Amino acid sequence: MQYQAPANDLRFLLFDVLGVDRLHELEKYADATPDLISAVIDEAGKLAAEVIQPTNQVGDRQGCQYDPETREVTTPDGFREAYTRFVEGGWTALDAPLQYGGQGLPHTLKFVVDEMVCSTNLSLGMYPGLTHGAITALYAHGSEELKDTYLEKLISGQWTGTMCLTEPQCGTDLGLIRTRATPNDDGSYAIEGTKIWITGGEHDLVDNIVHLVLAKLPGAPDTTKGISLFVVPKVLADSGDRNPVFCGGLEHKMGIKGSATCVMNFEGARGWLVGEPNDGMRAMFTMMNEARLMVGMQGLGLAEMAYQESLGFARERLQSRSPSGPRNPDGPADPIIVHPDVRRMLMRQKVLNEGMRALALFTGHKLDLSVAHGDGSVRESADDLVQLLTPVVKSFLTDEGFNNANTGLQVLGGSGFTTDWPLEQLVRDGRIARIYEGTNGIQAMDLVGRKLGLKGGQLVRTLFTEMTSYLKENPQAPHREELKGAIRSLESATVWIASNAPGDPEQAGAAASPYLRLMALTVIAYLWSRMAGVAQAQLEAGGGNRPLLEGKLVSARFYFEKLLPEIQWLQQDIESGKDSLMAFGDDHWSA
Amino acid sequence: MQYQAPANDLRFLLFDVLGVDRLHELEKYADATPDLISAVIDEAGKLAAEVIQPTNQVGDRQGCQYDPETREVTTPDGFREAYTRFVEGGWTALDAPLQYGGQGLPHTLKFVVDEMVCSTNLSLGMYPGLTHGAITALYAHGSEELKDTYLEKLISGQWTGTMCLTEPQCGTDLGLIRTRATPNDDGSYAIEGTKIWITGGEHDLVDNIVHLVLAKLPGAPDTTKGISLFVVPKVLADSGDRNPVFCGGLEHKMGIKGSATCVMNFEGARGWLVGEPNDGMRAMFTMMNEARLMVGMQGLGLAEMAYQESLGFARERLQSRSPSGPRNPDGPADPIIVHPDVRRMLMRQKVLNEGMRALALFTGHKLDLSVAHGDGSVRESADDLVQLLTPVVKSFLTDEGFNNANTGLQVLGGSGFTTDWPLEQLVRDGRIARIYEGTNGIQAMDLVGRKLGLKGGQLVRTLFTEMTSYLKENPQAPHREELKGAIRSLESATVWIASNAPGDPEQAGAAASPYLRLMALTVIAYLWSRMAGVAQAQLEAGGGNRPLLEGKLVSARFYFEKLLPEIQWLQQDIESGKDSLMAFGDDHWSA
Structure with missing residues (x-):
């Protein structure tokens, strides 16, 4: 059965009940006219039904494949094509800041699109979903240099992002983190440690993956007050060199099998501090x-x-x-x-x-x-x-x-x-x-x-x-x-x-x-x-x-x-x- | 983690709360002394933990395999051995009638054992579980001849049984059944039709499978009042000939993958009426x-x-x-x-x-x-x-x-x-x-x-x-x-x-x-x-x-x-x- 986006219910809610049609009266959202909102609803609905939904069952049947030789991950058939269509439609940029190529539209519309993507292929939706979090964290806490380096390509969907929090001994309790960040001479840090359950940690949809990683600086307190946030790209933005962060394997899961849930090994990978030292929890939130x-x-x-x-x-x-x-x-x-x-x-x-x-x-x-x-x-x-x-x-x-x-x-x-x-x-x-x-x-x-x-x-x-x-x-x-x-x-x-x-x-x-x-x-x-x-x-x-x-x-x-x-x-x-x-x-x- | 049967809770409930320890005061259950009940709890708990539980994960991973050439079904590794141990322990006979080799113990004890088996491998438990239903129906509604032919071997676990109700067009509404039973000259019937979702319809645990099949006699009313029950063995009890009832394939399911859920094709298989014509619903219940x-x-x-x-x-x-x-x-x-x-x-x-x-x-x-x-x-x-x-x-x-x-x-x-x-x-x-x-x-x-x-x-x-x-x-x-x-x-x-x-x-x-x-x-x-x-x-x-x-x-x-x-x-x-x-x-x- 082909998915049918709940367009009538959305218009009733957004326009008649909540007053989202008046957001364009605010300067920041001047572009978000009722016509544009309506077009977003219709176009996202079409994309979900025609491009995304056909990848859902095959994603579950094939799952992601890990090659222990190359330490690379292959996504299921059709994921790369559907992701490309998603990116070409500008959907990764919907509510992202204008100055880095985003469209600056209201977050409410992002919610609307998220629902449709998740109705039709939750696993596929995870890759841009995590990227969005990385964009937000970098935009809020990164230096101008970091923002200039990463934001445009993340927002365009040319690169994807991850959140690297969990380790085998710590999920909820991030005070127990063991991943270490040691200062290099050039202002970067050497990141060493193992992260688990990293969504999109490694895959073949794009050429570069930007990891946001919680780690501890030397001498940091042994609690959540001693955690810092680092950006660690798979491929270094300046040199194009491969950074030593590798996938060590995939989790075998009950569901979302098309979403690559990775063990990630940081083997002295170069990273850059996001925000202040020991202030990583704030950025993480x-x-x-x-x-x-x-x-x-x-x-x-x-x-x-x-x-x-x-x-x-x-x-x-x-x-x-x-x-x-x-x-x-x-x-x-x-x-x-x-x-x-x-x-x-x-x-x-x-x-x-x-x-x-x-x-x-x-x-x-x-x-x-x-x-x-x-x-x-x-x-x-x-x-x-x-x-x-x-x-x-x-x-x-x-x-x-x-x-x-x-x-x-x-x-x-x-x-x-x-x-x-x-x-x-x-x-x-x-x-x-x-x-x-x-x-x-x-x-x-x-x-x-x-x-x-x-x-x-x-x-x-x-x-x-x-x-x-x-x-x-x-x-x-x-x-x-x-x-x-x-x-x-x-x-x-x-x-x-x-x-x-x-x-x-x-x-x-x-x-x-x-x-x-x-x-x-x-x-x-x-x-x-x-x-x-x-x-x-x-x-x-x-x-x-x-x-x-x-x-x-x-x-x-x-x-x-x-x-x-x-x-x-x-x-x-x-x-x-x-x-x-x-x-x-x-x-x-x-x- | 090894399963631990809830033996203390069971003894508290059966002996101290419900009074099951007094069942032996009734003539029919004279054997069911507190000591015997206690021994059943302990032995069943051991069997579940030591013999059945080790087959559970492999059953899920391997599932049952269907060979379209032979139309036969292979159960997962270890199922046959565990089933054999279950049979050798007499567990299939626990509450079955004494005259056909059963132990005649209270049904309450069967419930106790069912819980333990299902805690440790639900899929495996389905094979004797369905057999038990077939025993009860034959015992209650079958002729002496049918009972003599089938009950002892079903009760001993040497053969297994099935319930063949569902067809593609009818699950809940059995009035819609299309499987036909046409009288043969020798008092048997030729059964023709397709049944789906038949648990244990075909497998390799035993040599014979006894199907209890709902079908319609010629001219029977087109409602549930026109349904009769037949017994249709895979192998004919007298001649040892293969009866033409074959597995047409297995369902692919969310779970219970070690349980063979079969499409069963009755291709003019010989069957015998259980109970009265058009009274099949009563036996089915x-x-x-x-x-x-x-x-x-x-x-x-x-x-x-x-x-x-x-x-x-x-x-x-x-x-x-x-x-x-x-x-x-x-x-x-x-x-x-x-x-x-x-x-x-x-x-x-x-x-x-x-x-x-x-x-x-x-x-x-x-x-x-x-x-x-x-x-x-x-x-x-x-x-x-x-x-x-x-x-x-x-x-x-x-x-x-x-x-x-x-x-x-x-x-x-x-x-x-x-x-x-x-x-x-x-x-x-x-x-x-x-x-x-x-x-x-x-x-x-x-x-x-x-x-x-x-x-x-x-x-x-x-x-x-x-x-x-x-x-x-x-x-x-x-x-x-x-x-x-x-x-x-x-x-x-x-x-x-x-x-x-x-x-x-x-x-x-x-x-x-x-x-x-x-x-x-x-x-x-x-x-x-x-x-x-x-x-x-x-x-x-x-x-x-x-x-x-x-x-x-x-x-x-x-x-x-x-x-x-x-x-x-x-x-x-x-x-x-x-x-x-x-x-x-x-x-x-x-x-």
């Missing part, structure tokens, strides 16, 4: 925050493709009769979409996908406002929300993206479990998104342990202001009472954490995961109320795409009736505290 | 009901293995420090099990696994009482519960087994996604259990659309009586109020369905999945209260395995505080009805 939002879009992208596949199957597969009488009396049976329980699965996918898309693009829009709005207070409150919601987008969209891919597989029954259909690959590919760029548990700790406390709690207050202002300004807001109830639950849980966690950090850890989920469901409830309100107004005005608008009203009702009530459970979980988690001693776990 | 309980144990088995792997990892992996200060001050970091969010994942696995084991063995014990108790009213109420809970065991244990395998994978982070660890295989293998033997949605429809209405609602009344009697007899029952609340929720939802579904069968379909889950959580709450009560009493008496008993109290608390509150959500979902599921017309799904 610049990459990481961006990557986290992108990973959220991966979850959504896979879930959207799963929805399309399972909807198509449910409409075609004839099996049994509707409980309320035959709907396809001339056929041997009715299509399974007539059954309430099949519809439950399809509605769950559709309503959560659209809610997750709204959450992500709401966050993307705030990101654009935070960098481009003329009013400092608007910029600040937008930035508050971006910081607060980044871990929420990453975790909720990957958890529920995976769940929705699984729900799509379930609609297909036994067919879904076979490799004749793409669902099982979507499930396998999607599993990693709950783990990389910080596991979802780490995201929850970032939210509860860090973000809630920033600026004396201002971030979450900004969120409450956003939602309560909406309710004040819209006395007829759809599903008003349920939304108020959700906000009250989130407030109650927030107060509980604020009262209990400061004296006992284990309480924050115990509350973290359900609290993140509670926040996600509440913000999505707010966005479903807004979407339903817009749909209602447009229907009353007699305009628009009626099936889409009517669908929004039904979907909102489904969300408030059948999904949102989870919040009561989450609130009870949070407020019951840590005791039942922490009581076990060593001898209780397998007694 | 005999196999199916048993198979559904076994599939539930598959979900639990995989989840148990995932728990053991993730617990081991969480104890070894050093990363970051406990939020309440270093626990491993001499090491570079603390083991990740110190973190509340990691404990949340481990507790979820442990507490749900133990709760699911309790639910399954409670049901298994009722199955034994329903066939062996001397008092007809005890037999009847036990049978009520078995019928009611069979779809609940199948669905809940496979849904949560899969979720728990995923939770285990998450504990490992990136390692869990690689094939260096067994978690990703457990997840892939476990995905099918939510689908086969009737998807979990079909199970929910069986519960709500069929079981609730049987005998004028008596089945669910028997369940309520079981739980409320417990509360009456145990005024000090642990977590009494929460359990009462859960029973009230289940009662409310039951009344809602009884009031709304009779006039509108779509309401039953809309309520089915959340209702099944609500029932599962409530019955498990009842069993956690019982387990905690027993543990409390034993601790007060100063006896037993203290870590296990203390663990039960903490686990029960975790269940009631952090898992059971989901029921409020489920109740709201059910009682909000079908409207938001059924409102979409054709043009709304992808507007």
